Amino acid sequence: MFINKRGDIVLKKIIIIILLLLILSGGLLAWKYFYHKHKVIVIGLDGATWKFLNPLMKEHKLPNFEKIMKNAAYGELKTTKPTKSAVLWTSIATGKKMEKHGIVDWTYVSEDAKAKIQRVQLITGKHRTAATIWEILGKKNYTVGVVNWWVTYPATPVNGFLISDRLRTAIIKPSIANEKNLVYPPELINELKPYLLKPANTIPIMMKYGFETYSQEKVEQFFSPSKFFRNMFSQIHLYVGHDQMTANWSLHMLRKKQPDFFGVVMRITDVYAHLGWKFIDKQYLEDTVPQIKLDSIRSKDEAVRHKAFKLIHELDQKYAEVMLPAYKFADDFLGEVMSIADKNTTIIIISDHGFMWHGGGYDHNPMIGHSYPDEPPRGIIIMYGKDVIPGKIENANIYNITPTILYAFNEPLARDMDGKAIKEAFSDPIFQKRGDKRIASYGVGPVSSKAVPTDAAEKEMMEDLKSLGYVQ
Structure with a gap:
């Protein structure tokens, strides 16, 4: 040619x-x-606060937190009222306020018109009216994994696996693990059952980390032991067991194959903070507490207020030492996750709220008073990975987490989300050049008008929340 x-x-x-x-x-x-x-791991530490974390790192008692903080972006995480974990962790997972995502309390009243009765039941994922980050990413073909996130029962189909927040109740009744809708895919339960613990199995864990163990005689040694304190203290081993199982399940699944997105919530940093302050020296508390009651905090006398706040700061430092078992448990888990995560992973550590002295104990509800903040105590945010700029994060809030994860995956944010991406935390020039891509919405979650049947898992979880004073 x-x-x-x-x-x-x-x-x-x-x-x-x-x-x-x-x-x-x-x-x-x-x-x-x-x-x-690119992969993201979110470690949720319910109730974690810099108030305890910083003093413990300063004393070199949390080596894994100390290690990542050298190259991390970090800051306070603003939260909102009500400081109910079911509400806040759903806001974190959706980037939306409770009015948009539908989870507004721990419980709801179901009505049986035929039987003409009303029954208080726990809120479930069926009531959620916004898509979660794992549902959004799953639909975009990213693999996902979720463990023990609040309000994830019943476990719905995802592009990966989901271990709901009710499986942990099997520590009381192992037969609960045979109930439906606790995990997805359903057959996954066979892999998880070997990691179930019995109450007796928790004692060595308690001793390893130095948690106070309950006995009726020991209770009387502590400051002003209330009925609430006695009840919580008697069940602290169960909460430790919950988190140990959560850790075991998480590490088992991550070692099999790390998904593109993984999220887990641990609770002991919250639970132990509700009662642990009474483990501080009894004589010290008897001398100090009368001087930091509400009337002292709200006093018009500046000298009285100054002394009260000085004593509260001193008490915070002592309380940090008491909280070491809970934070050391979290530190060890963090170390295990870091050893598994590949080099393309961004690890994000967050809490839904912090803790503060409110005049009669430590809690996470805001208190209105002279020179005292009328906002919930802030949580923490730590971001770590090769694409993260070390330094202080300013003005972050719980609604920013889902947009930030979407930004890390170079996916559009939704205009109906109440948060924005924390772009300044990323160092890679490619990240910084990304546009602010937006779509209208990622839609709703698996909302349904059908009530979820009351089962043994719900009964045990209801007792769990009652022991914390969350449900009456």
Whole structure:
């Protein structure tokens, strides 16, 4: 075949164009593959606060937290009222206020018109009216894994696995693990059952970390032991067991294959903070508490207020030492996760609220008073990974977490979300050049008008929340 000079030039141009198109398409595929390889792990520590974390790191008692803080972006995480974990962790998972996501309390009243009775039941994921981060990412073909996140029962289909917040109740009744809708996929339960604990199994864990163990005689040694304190103290081993099982399940699944997104919530940093302050030296508390009651905190006398706040700060430092078992447990879990996570992983550690002295004990509800904040105590945020700029994060709130995760995956944010991405935490120039992509909404979650049947898992969880004073 004969091709003249001009035709030869045209052919060469066509070949060059084809090659450029192939290179470009390959580059785009490589680009997409690169970002699909980026992974995020969210470790939720319910109630964790810098008030306890900082003093313990300063004393070098939390080596894994201390290690990541050297190269982390960190700050306070503003939260909102009511400081109910079911509400707050759903806001974190959706990027939306409770009015939008539908989870507004721990319980709801179900009505049986036929039987003409009303029954108080626990709120479930069936009541949620906004898509979660794992549902959003799953629909975009990212693999996901979720363990013990609040309000994840019943476990719904995801592109990966989901271990709901009710499976932990099997520590009391192992038969609960045979109930439906606790995990997805359903057959996963067979892998998880070997990690179930019995109450007696928790004692060595308690001793390892130095948690106070309950006895009726020991209770009387502590400051002003109320009925609430006695009840919580008698069950503290169960809460430790819950988190140990949560840790075991998480590490088992991560070691099998780390999904693109993984999220877990641990509770002991919250539970232990509700009662642990009474483990401080009894004589010290008898001398100090009368001076830091509400009337002293709200006093019009500046000298009285100054003394009260000075004593509260001193009490905070002592309380941090008492909280060491809970934070050391979290530190060890963090270390295990860090050893598993691949180099493309961004680890985000968050809490839904902090703790503060409120005149009669430590809690996370705001208190209105002179020179005292009328806002819930703030939680923590720590971001760590090769794409994160070390430094202080300013003005972060619980609604920013889901948008930030979407931004890390180079996916659009939704205009109906109440938060924004924490873009300044990312160091990679490619991250910083990303546009502020937006879509209208990612839709709703698996909302249903059908009530979830009351079962043994619900009964045990209801007792759990009653012991914390969350449900009456």
